[in-house]
Each structure stands twice: as structure tokens, then as C-alpha cells.
Amino acid sequence: MNYKLYYLLIVTLILSCQTENNKDLSNKPKNLVVSTSSTNSYKKYKLETGIITYKSKMLNFDIKTKLYFTDYGENECNESVIEMFGKKNTTRNFIKKDYLYTINLEQGFGSKQKVDSNYNLQQIDFRKFDDKFIKNFNAKEIGEEFVIEKKCKIYSLMFNEIESKYWVWNSIILKMEAEQDNIEIILEAVKIEENIEIPKDIFEIPKEMKIQDISVIMKKVNK
DSSP: OOHHHHHHHHHHHSOOOOOOOOOOOTTSOTTEEOOSOTTOSSOSOSSSSEEEEEEEEETTEEEEEEEEEEGGGTEEEEEEEEEETTEEEEEEEEEETTEEEEEETTTTEEEEEEOOTTOOSOSSOGGGOSHHHHHHHTOEEEEEEEETTEEEEEEEEEETTEEEEEEEETTEEEEEEEEETTEEEEEEEEEEEESOOEEGGGGSOOTTOEEEEHHHHHHHHHO
């Protein structure tokens, strides 16, 4: 497998969303996660809570992905489901108390690593389309087009020596296309749910889950 292209897919699957809404969710059931920070001076996303559902395809594998977030993006989790050779793999990435967790639900194990308090699951931030962004990604705005009834700006980027195109609406990547060495990635949003209840367990580590600390592993490797 071309690992540069695979990395681009993983990066692109980690997405964000921005649309303003101040809906009151204070009376929702306790088993659901709702916003508690509507007065924050800075909001990563303009949506209070949301779920973005994507479909993608690479090397004839279908990948189903969802991004969950609450508190205007203060909590976010990316969940990907891949079926390979008849086996299902569900992977979640989320940030909890300054640690980035990656867990596999079927295999029952995962890892964690310390990250900066400003770390963002989204690696390509279209809110900052400035000179630095243009230089870093050789970015160009090349047109507009509708994706699932949302008017998107289309950008061309060069990332990790891979040229790609992004359809972006309110900083949400609704569609992406990339190709290298005849390997093609197609990612497209199929559903956007705005300001809805998010199940609390999305951001929790299952009790039976075995978690390895990446920093501890690296210290052993470097000895």
C-alpha cells in the first residue's frame, strides 16, 4: 500500500465543521453529551454539536467515517469503520485530558499519546486561508460547486507530494479527491446533522480496553 496516500486519507477523515446556532440543549437526557460552554469567547467550530457522516473508497475498500463533536469542537471524535477480508475494524480517535487516544473496538486495545492543549484532530484548517496556508500547501481556490445541497469552494492543495482537491463549506471538507501512482482516494460527506445529542460513550474508553502509552513504548525502544 502507498503509505503517503493512506496517511492523506486518515488526515482528511479527521474533519471539522462550522455553522452558527445557539440552540438550548440544557434539558436533554443525562446519557447524552450537550454543550456547556455557549459563552466561550473562542469557538473552534460554529456548530455547538454535530455529526458528519462520510463515505470513502480506496483500493476497493469501502470506509465509513463519522465525526462527532460537542461544545463547539472542544470535544471531538473521529470514528472509521473498515471492512477488510470479511473482518470489521472500528477505530476511534479522540482527545481526552490532553491525550490523543486511538482505540480499536473489535480488537480491544488502543494507544494514547500526550498532545498540546491546542492540538486539533483536523490537520488542514481552511479557516486560515492566509499566506502561510497558501505557501505550506501550495493552495489555490479553483471554483465553486454544490455537494449535498451545500455550496462549496473548491481548493487545490499539494500535501506530502500528493495533489488533491477539496470541496469546502464553512470549513467542513465535504468532498476530497486525490490520486498518486494510480491509487485514487474519494471521500464525500453524505449527511450533516447539526446541533443534535451526541452519545456520551463516544468519548469514553471502554473499561475492558487495554491502552498503551506511546511515550513509554518509545522510551523502551530508545534504550
